[in-house]
Amino acid sequence: MEKLKKRLTEVNKFLNETELDALFPDLAKFFMGNYCIKGKKDKKYYINEIEFYFFGKNYDDLRTSKKESTVTYPRNADAGCWYIHDYGVDLTFNSDTEEKFGGGILIRSVEDNCGKVFNGPVKCVNEIWEEAVCAFEDTAPNPVIIPEKRIIELDEPTLRKTVGKVDSHKKLWRFAVKGKTVSK
Numbered sequence: 001m002e003k004l005k006k007r008l009t010e011v012n013k014f015l016n017e018t019e020l021d022a023l024f025p026d027l028a029k030f031f032m033g034n035y036c037i038k039g040k041k042d043k044k045y046y047i048n049e050i051e052f053y054f055f056g057k058n059y060d061d062l063r064t065s066k067k068e069s070t071v072t073y074p075r076n077a078d079a080g081c082w083y084i085h086d087y088g089v090d091l092t093f094n095s096d097t098e099e100k101f102g103g104g105i106l107i108r109s110v111e112d113n114c115g116k117v118f119n120g121p122v123k124c125v126n127e128i129w130e131e132a133v134c135a136f137e138d139t140a141p142n143p144v145i146i147p148e149k150r151i152i153e154l155d156e157p158t159l160r161k162t163v164g165k166v167d168s169h170k171k172l173w174r175f176a177v178k179g180k181t182v183s184k
Contacts, residue, residue, distance in 0.1 A: 007027055008094075014057060020173075025154070035147060037143045037145060039127070044113040052175075053105075054093065054101075054104075056100075075092065076102075083095075089125050091104055107125075119181065152178070158174045
């Protein structure tokens with residue numbers, strides 16, 4: 001797990017667009033080819049589709065439309081945390097709202113160890129996270145990233161979906177495992 005956490009910290013507030021474009025394809029293959037998620041009832045979920053979101057000092061992720069807003073949700077988190085939001089869940093990069101940088105990897109499609117596919121970020125959250133947890137325990141059970149090597153090939157990167165909104169940057173930061181069913 002330390003290797004993945006180290007890789008997540010490579011995404012930092014000083015990177016520019018060209019550096020991010022070079023880093024994300026390699027990070028996608030590393031993450032999807034070496035790790036899976038252990039969710040409720042210890043079921044394994046293989047990650048078939050992800051998207052990268054980031055904003056920092058040298059890359060603004062602003063959506064330009066009638067109202068300017070960031071495409072990436074601001075958050076305060078260390079690298080390797082789950083960040084659940086309105087549109088799904090991210091595995092975070094180091095992020096700080098005061099210093100205005102951060103982001104993560106949106107989980108878009110997973111496949112359980114029986115071959116059942118869950119497409120779409122919200123469906124992934126609904127499947128992987130427990131429906132009810134004890135409110136009297138210090139920590140609720142959460143899914144964890146575990147090492148699981150699999151031989152994969154990625155499709156060519158495609159445009160981020162940005163949950164139906166216009167992505168003015170037209171970033172090719174969406175990655176999917178070749179031959180797997182992914183979200184539309």
